[in-house]
Amino acid sequence: MKQINIGILGLGTVGTGIAKMLLENADLITARLGARLVLKKAADIDLEKDRGIRFDHGVLTADALSVINDPEIDIVLEMIGGETIAKEFIVQAINNGKHIVTANKALLASSGNDLFQLAAKKGVTIAFEPSVGGCMPIIKTIRESLAGNRIGSVSGILNGTCNYILSKITNEGVSFEDALAEAQKEGFAEADPTLDIEGLDTAHKLAIISAIAFGTKINLKDIYVEGISRVTAMDIAFADQCGYRIKLLAITKQNGDAVEARIHPTMIPFTNPLSNVNGSLNAVTLTGDAVGEMMLYGHGAGMMPTASAAVSDIMDIARDMLFGARTRVPMLSFQMENIRQLPIQPIDDICTYYYVRFSAIDQPGVLSKISGILGEHNISIKSVHQYEQKLNGTVPIFMLTHQAREAEIQKALEKISAMDTIMNSPTLIRIEGEL
């Protein structure tokens, strides 16, 4: 029976999960694949740690280069993360003719264009299903199942930490700070949760999705990113009254020869299936000209769900190898020569519905003045809600608008902020899908 040799770089959570799966499910994998996947080497700086795995003699090593340079290893799994040494290792492994499987979204978002180019030149594959959405087959679905579709949009809840926090505030009315503390206690959030809660982790994933959905180069820097740290229990409660949930959504759409790509807290109606995705779970909806709307839902992170995606990628590459095929499915969904450079629209140019909330001193004429300013900017109000309850001497006023241009609403909010009767800066939350 044919044998394909695997090397793992980095035995952190996901690397360890992959090793476990390759060893524990070896018979099952062989029964499906018709060949054996053999974990030949696994490198990590910590060789003492008990990972609950019995590695064969000689598999564990502290020397990553002994994996990359092993002529018998066919596929290298880069499970180190980060953008420094991981990149060097990947480049060297590609130059040695190895196929790569990686979960490194940060690296692909920043250096993917070069890496995929290099891989194509060397005739090897970089597979990256585990980099986006854990076990959900987002990459495979876009690249293969929707291959005949003109994809319209992809919207997703792609960060479990943020979704856990927002679900907690929604269901228990706690503050953002308390929800974050709970997420850290339960192990859903890192000690430094900035990458998650400020939306950058989601942006790395969206940069990859947007590229393969629309056949454009990976472009992280032009994605608009706004995290969840300013979302309050009050806004969530007001949203609920109007039939909406607030989620950190990653949104990408094709608009003619440009692309929308943005991440921000988003109000979505209860009828949107993403509104029911709670806790640390992830989900993504895709629209295509033939499929209409479809959704994938599952564990977007964690040891075994992410390992599952990596093993699926390994098996895909192995199947190619067994038949002498090279990168049978183009890495970025389109043939290299057909990948364009579509610009990402500046956030100022997007048109959507808005929720805005003001803290106003309760005196006559305030509402009229706010409405007047919005009117000057062609923003028409769908509904207004003012409450009697006072918070620090102010009353909350919130409004839902009809569709408006972002630049206009920003200018209007600036003017409204400058009013003597408005305290604090106004809150703005974008809405997807009018009720």
Next chain:
Amino acid sequence: MKQINIGILGLGTVGTGIAKMLLENADLITARLGARLVLKKAADIDLEKDRGIRFDHGVLTADALSVINDPEIDIVLEMIGGETIAKEFIVQAINNGKHIVTANKALLASSGNDLFQLAAKKGVTIAFEPSVGGCMPIIKTIRESLAGNRIGSVSGILNGTCNYILSKITNEGVSFEDALAEAQKEGFAEADPTLDIEGLDTAHKLAIISAIAFGTKINLKDIYVEGISRVTAMDIAFADQCGYRIKLLAITKQNGDAVEARIHPTMIPFTNPLSNVNGSLNAVTLTGDAVGEMMLYGHGAGMMPTASAAVSDIMDIARDMLFGARTRVPMLSFQMENIRQLPIQPIDDICTYYYVRFSAIDQPGVLSKISGILGEHNISIKSVHQYEQKLNGTVPIFMLTHQAREAEIQKALEKISAMDTIMNSPTLIRIEGEL
């Protein structure tokens, strides 16, 4: 540029959708595939009908054999349906060395084992993503994305007509008959809806799913099938009170060396994401030892969603052809020599939770007698609800049980039915997932 030639048998709804997609999205498909898919011939008995497609000269034909016997055609799409002529055509096309894409779940459920065997012998592929779940990539997800997982269970809402009817009763409290009439008026249900509402269409799909999930032969005849025609608005309302929705679920699980495969109206808790799948939409949850639970959701039928799945299959076969690979992913998920014949457990042997409802004459001792009979059969009651309201002189009593064996509950219900104080036959609905 390389060219791969396609022939379609049957220009009904799905066949027409495929032709449309191949023609309208030709440039996009080429940009992804790196080769051209050419619709060389399309056969239908009705050549006069306006399908809104401009076929090239010579493509349309009334002669199916001219498609099957065309030496230039690489892939034949069987979109005729049924188990007679469609089977003959497929066999002949395979014998001519053509690859097959089919949406014919009835045929695969009944004759799939032989057809896949023949295809393997001839070195061609039978692809069948469009046969199950419309646009949802159920087959690809089980076969490729979960390839390293030991799959535990697959549960799905796989028939849009049934889900439309049940959603209608749930949301509007109408009767089954009215909901069915509405489904027919809106085009969701056939004039003869038996295949849908009695669960047989779902059974065809489950037979296929169960085989590829667990590596066993396709076995339609041992699947337990119970349709939705006996579900009442009253049961749906009672279920709602207890935190459950009623859905027609297709359920398959591996239990050691046997498989559960059953279709019946099922109560699932609101927390189960399938409970939120409404209208004609379909969804399927899959559990694997690595991925935990994941879900796919989308249009399970209809012209373009089903065509999308077929085009994805065509492109998969085309990619194999471009690289000289043959059936790179085994058709039934496992290598042919590893496919076993796991028995399907008789329904009598399953253990689950139950909802039972009785129409009882309101007199002392009835409840005690019912409980006594259940107790004799080791069925322990979780909750009992009796209502004062009388229907035709009887009161409804419903109960939720703890886990029990089907054979025992059936025996108990038989005894309870025989009581003088019990009118009509009792209603039994199985529950998945205790609250």
